[in-house]
Amino acid sequence: MWTALVTDLFDRTHDSWHDLLDGLDAAHLERRPTPDANSPGWITWHALRVQDDHLADLAGRSQVWHEGWADQLGLPYDADATGYGMSSAEVGAFTAEPALLLGYADAVQERTTAIVRGLADDSLDRVVDESWDPPVTLGVRLVSVVNDVTQHVGQVGYALGLTAD
Numbered sequence: 001m002w003t004a005l006v007t008d009l010f011d012r013t014h015d016s017w018h019d020l021l022d023g024l025d026a027a028h029l030e031r032r033p034t035p036d037a038n039s040p041g042w043i044t045w046h047a048l049r050v051q052d053d054h055l056a057d058l059a060g061r062s063q064v065w066h067e068g069w070a071d072q073l074g075l076p077y078d079a080d081a082t083g084y085g086m087s088s089a090e091v092g093a094f095t096a097e098p099a100l101l102l103g104y105a106d107a108v109q110e111r112t113t114a115i116v117r118g119l120a121d122d123s124l125d126r127v128v129d130e131s132w133d134p135p136v137t138l139g140v141r142l143v144s145v146v147n148d149v150t151q152h153v154g155q156v157g158y159a160l161g162l163t164a165d
Helices: 002-021 026-030 040-059 069-073 088-092 098-117 138-162
Strands: 127-129
Touching: 002 040, 002 098, 002 138, 026 040, 026 098, 040 098, 040 138, 069 098, 127 138
Parallel strands: none
Antiparallel strands: none
Protein backbone atom coordinates (compact mmCIF):
# COMPACT_ATOMS: atom_id res chain seq x y z
CA MET A 1 0.00 0.00 0.00
CA TRP A 2 1.39 3.42 -0.98
CA THR A 3 0.51 4.93 2.40
CA ALA A 4 3.28 2.86 4.04
CA LEU A 5 5.81 4.38 1.64
CA VAL A 6 4.63 7.95 2.26
CA THR A 7 4.54 7.35 6.01
CA ASP A 8 8.13 6.09 5.86
CA LEU A 9 9.19 9.25 4.01
CA PHE A 10 7.65 11.45 6.70
CA ASP A 11 9.12 9.22 9.44
CA ARG A 12 12.59 9.74 8.03
CA THR A 13 12.31 13.53 7.96
CA HIS A 14 10.88 13.46 11.48
CA ASP A 15 13.81 11.37 12.72
CA SER A 16 16.13 13.91 11.10
CA TRP A 17 14.64 16.76 13.16
CA HIS A 18 15.56 14.84 16.30
CA ASP A 19 19.01 13.92 14.97
CA LEU A 20 19.72 17.59 14.26
CA LEU A 21 18.14 19.32 17.26
CA ASP A 22 18.41 16.96 20.22
CA GLY A 23 20.90 18.36 22.72
CA LEU A 24 21.01 21.90 21.31
CA ASP A 25 20.01 25.04 23.15
CA ALA A 26 17.94 27.98 21.93
CA ALA A 27 21.06 29.94 20.98
CA HIS A 28 21.98 27.27 18.42
CA LEU A 29 18.55 27.55 16.84
CA GLU A 30 18.77 31.33 16.58
CA ARG A 31 22.20 31.61 14.94
CA ARG A 32 21.98 32.85 11.39
CA PRO A 33 24.82 31.99 8.99
CA THR A 34 24.63 35.56 7.67
CA PRO A 35 22.65 38.53 9.00
CA ASP A 36 19.73 37.98 6.62
CA ALA A 37 19.84 34.18 6.43
CA ASN A 38 17.15 32.01 7.96
CA SER A 39 18.11 30.51 11.32
CA PRO A 40 18.00 26.75 11.89
CA GLY A 41 15.13 27.13 14.35
CA TRP A 42 13.09 29.29 12.03
CA ILE A 43 13.64 26.88 9.11
CA THR A 44 12.52 23.97 11.29
CA TRP A 45 9.43 25.85 12.46
CA HIS A 46 8.59 26.89 8.89
CA ALA A 47 8.92 23.33 7.54
CA LEU A 48 6.77 21.95 10.33
CA ARG A 49 4.15 24.66 9.83
CA VAL A 50 3.92 23.87 6.11
CA GLN A 51 3.61 20.13 6.80
CA ASP A 52 0.99 20.77 9.49
CA ASP A 53 -0.95 23.24 7.32
CA HIS A 54 -0.92 21.19 4.12
CA LEU A 55 -1.72 17.81 5.67
CA ALA A 56 -4.53 19.28 7.76
CA ASP A 57 -5.95 20.84 4.60
CA LEU A 58 -5.80 17.50 2.76
CA ALA A 59 -7.79 15.84 5.51
CA GLY A 60 -10.15 18.68 6.32
CA ARG A 61 -8.82 18.74 9.88
CA SER A 62 -7.50 21.43 12.17
CA GLN A 63 -3.78 22.05 12.41
CA VAL A 64 -2.03 20.89 15.56
CA TRP A 65 -0.53 24.41 15.64
CA HIS A 66 -4.00 25.73 16.48
CA GLU A 67 -4.52 23.08 19.16
CA GLY A 68 -2.19 24.69 21.68
CA TRP A 69 1.21 24.70 19.99
CA ALA A 70 0.99 28.34 18.88
CA ASP A 71 0.46 29.33 22.51
CA GLN A 72 3.17 27.02 23.82
CA LEU A 73 5.81 28.30 21.43
CA GLY A 74 4.64 31.90 21.81
CA LEU A 75 6.20 33.16 18.61
CA PRO A 76 5.54 36.78 17.59
CA TYR A 77 3.76 35.79 14.39
CA ASP A 78 0.18 35.78 13.21
CA ALA A 79 -1.55 32.57 14.29
CA ASP A 80 -1.91 31.42 10.67
CA ALA A 81 1.66 32.26 9.62
CA THR A 82 3.71 29.49 8.06
CA GLY A 83 6.78 31.57 7.26
CA TYR A 84 6.10 32.32 3.61
CA GLY A 85 7.00 35.89 2.74
CA MET A 86 8.47 36.80 6.12
CA SER A 87 11.02 39.58 6.30
CA SER A 88 14.51 39.22 7.70
CA ALA A 89 13.38 41.04 10.83
CA GLU A 90 10.50 38.60 11.31
CA VAL A 91 12.85 35.64 10.87
CA GLY A 92 15.20 37.25 13.38
CA ALA A 93 12.42 37.44 15.96
CA PHE A 94 12.27 33.63 16.15
CA THR A 95 13.23 32.13 19.47
CA ALA A 96 12.25 28.75 20.88
CA GLU A 97 13.58 26.00 23.07
CA PRO A 98 14.61 22.99 20.98
CA ALA A 99 12.66 20.57 23.19
CA LEU A 100 9.47 22.56 22.64
CA LEU A 101 10.06 22.78 18.88
CA LEU A 102 10.66 19.02 18.83
CA GLY A 103 7.43 18.55 20.78
CA TYR A 104 5.64 20.37 17.98
CA ALA A 105 7.49 18.17 15.45
CA ASP A 106 6.29 15.07 17.30
CA ALA A 107 2.68 16.32 17.30
CA VAL A 108 2.86 17.17 13.58
CA GLN A 109 4.31 13.75 12.82
CA GLU A 110 1.65 11.96 14.84
CA ARG A 111 -1.10 13.84 12.99
CA THR A 112 0.61 13.35 9.62
CA THR A 113 0.85 9.60 10.17
CA ALA A 114 -2.81 9.39 11.13
CA ILE A 115 -3.86 11.39 8.08
CA VAL A 116 -1.73 9.43 5.61
CA ARG A 117 -2.78 6.05 7.01
CA GLY A 118 -6.42 7.11 6.74
CA LEU A 119 -6.22 7.92 3.03
CA ALA A 120 -7.90 5.56 0.59
CA ASP A 121 -5.86 3.69 -1.99
CA ASP A 122 -7.64 5.51 -4.79
CA SER A 123 -7.29 9.02 -3.32
CA LEU A 124 -4.01 10.04 -5.00
CA ASP A 125 -5.80 11.44 -8.06
CA ARG A 126 -8.29 13.52 -6.05
CA VAL A 127 -7.89 17.21 -6.91
CA VAL A 128 -7.10 19.21 -3.76
CA ASP A 129 -6.19 22.61 -5.23
CA GLU A 130 -7.73 24.01 -8.40
CA SER A 131 -5.85 27.31 -8.22
CA TRP A 132 -2.96 25.79 -10.21
CA ASP A 133 -2.80 24.79 -13.87
CA PRO A 134 -2.94 21.86 -13.93
CA PRO A 135 -4.89 21.41 -10.71
CA VAL A 136 -2.95 19.81 -7.85
CA THR A 137 -3.88 16.28 -6.85
CA LEU A 138 -3.50 14.77 -3.41
CA GLY A 139 -0.58 12.68 -4.65
CA VAL A 140 1.23 15.71 -6.05
CA ARG A 141 0.63 17.64 -2.81
CA LEU A 142 2.08 14.81 -0.72
CA VAL A 143 5.18 14.63 -2.92
CA SER A 144 5.52 18.41 -2.73
CA VAL A 145 5.36 18.47 1.07
CA VAL A 146 7.84 15.60 1.46
CA ASN A 147 10.20 17.31 -0.98
CA ASP A 148 9.89 20.66 0.80
CA VAL A 149 10.45 19.22 4.26
CA THR A 150 13.39 17.11 3.10
CA GLN A 151 15.08 20.16 1.61
CA HIS A 152 14.55 22.11 4.82
CA VAL A 153 16.06 19.30 6.89
CA GLY A 154 19.19 19.60 4.75
CA GLN A 155 19.20 23.38 5.13
CA VAL A 156 19.03 23.09 8.91
CA GLY A 157 21.93 20.63 8.94
CA TYR A 158 23.99 22.93 6.75
CA ALA A 159 23.13 26.06 8.75
CA LEU A 160 24.02 24.31 12.01
CA GLY A 161 27.35 23.30 10.51
CA LEU A 162 28.07 26.86 9.42
CA THR A 163 27.25 28.27 12.83
CA ALA A 164 28.83 25.57 15.01
CA ASP A 165 30.92 26.59 18.00
